[in-house]
Amino acid sequence: MPIDIKTSFAFDLDRPTDLLLQFQAAAIPEQHIIDSDTWLTKAQHIANVPAQDAIGERIWIRADGPYKVDYTATVEVNRKVADVSGLNRLDPHDLPGEAVEYVFDSRYCQADRMHTFVDDRFGKYQGGEKVAAMRDWIADNFTYEAGTSDAKTTALDTFVERRGICRDFAHVMISFARAAIIPARYVSCYAPGVSPPDFHAVAEVFLEDPDLKGGGSWQIVDATGMADPAKTVKIGIGRDAADVSFLTTFGISSFRNSTVEVTETG
Incomplete structure (x- = not known):
């Protein structure tokens, strides 16, 4: 449509x-x-x-x-959308060059500071199941609230405050995934159903391609729950909002x- x-x-x-x-x-x-x-x-x-x-x-x-x-x-x-919870993680040594930069820390996503929490809270999960658990945890524990963050707010700030807007939810999701050595990047996008209507932001994670064994593909993950990956129009991608x-x-x-x-x- x-x-x-x-x-x-x-x-x-x-x-x-x-x-x-x-x-x-x-x-x-x-x-x-x-x-x-x-x-x-x-x-x-x-x-x-x-x-x-x-x-x-x-x-x-x-x-x-x-x-x-x-x-x-x-x-x-025309995007192929998969249930991320059913996808496997690629071992770091199997990652293609395009995905490598997205396992590192960036300006707003301090994955290194999230390792202990991610291991303690999500250590029992594997691959896409872990990504889904992270997404659901953020959705359950964070409040979407305009005006509670600004251009200086990092994922760590949002993790402490437990509130923010789509940009902040995406930064935390990206940081969690990178802390688990799953490549994750920031996606600026348009999506119907976003409230209030605005430019939107989601995370995208690199997991095993459901149609190509041993290969990988990027899958949209929105911890705010507002954007349907099958109806999300990408503007661009980056390490975080700064890009x-x-x-x-x-x-x-x-x-x-x-x-x-x-x-x-x-």
Whole structure:
């Protein structure tokens, strides 16, 4: 079933500033972009560049003054979705190069600080069963609450506070998985059913491919429970939120507003 996306956001720049945007649905095999339209305020410089792991694109912009972005798209998701609890873990020495960086700590995901808890709480589980147990534990023990975190909040902070938004839930899920030596990465996405409507974030874990013995595949895991992996439209991926923010400014900016609408059609 097609997913309709409508996004708008605006901000102010008080001097010529470089910024990096990533908000468009990624053109990748697991999702087909039926149509899309992007409108950007005129700028001194605009250039598209490949994003992390060539999933999606980023837009370099140099601009000054008020700036606005409008984006609409219709996307058909064709992703193969598996029950992660039934998938095996790949031994570290069997991981492909693309997955290796996602077992290391990153800016917001301090997996090394989670080892003891993960071993004590989830040590009896194996592979995807462990991932499912982690996801369910976060869902049961954390409160989704807007305004309780900011750009400095790490997975460890969220683990202590036991509350946050989708970004924070994803960071904790990623940190838990990496602490168990299961590659995990951050996915910026659009998904119907997210409340309040906004850019969404989920984790993705690398487990044995259900259709290829000995091979691996990435599987979406959302500890908030709001995003259906079969209806989730990927924008981009990264080690954590720092790699795939919809707006990164390399200077002073003032964010004004944003709206996101994601609906199923048909």
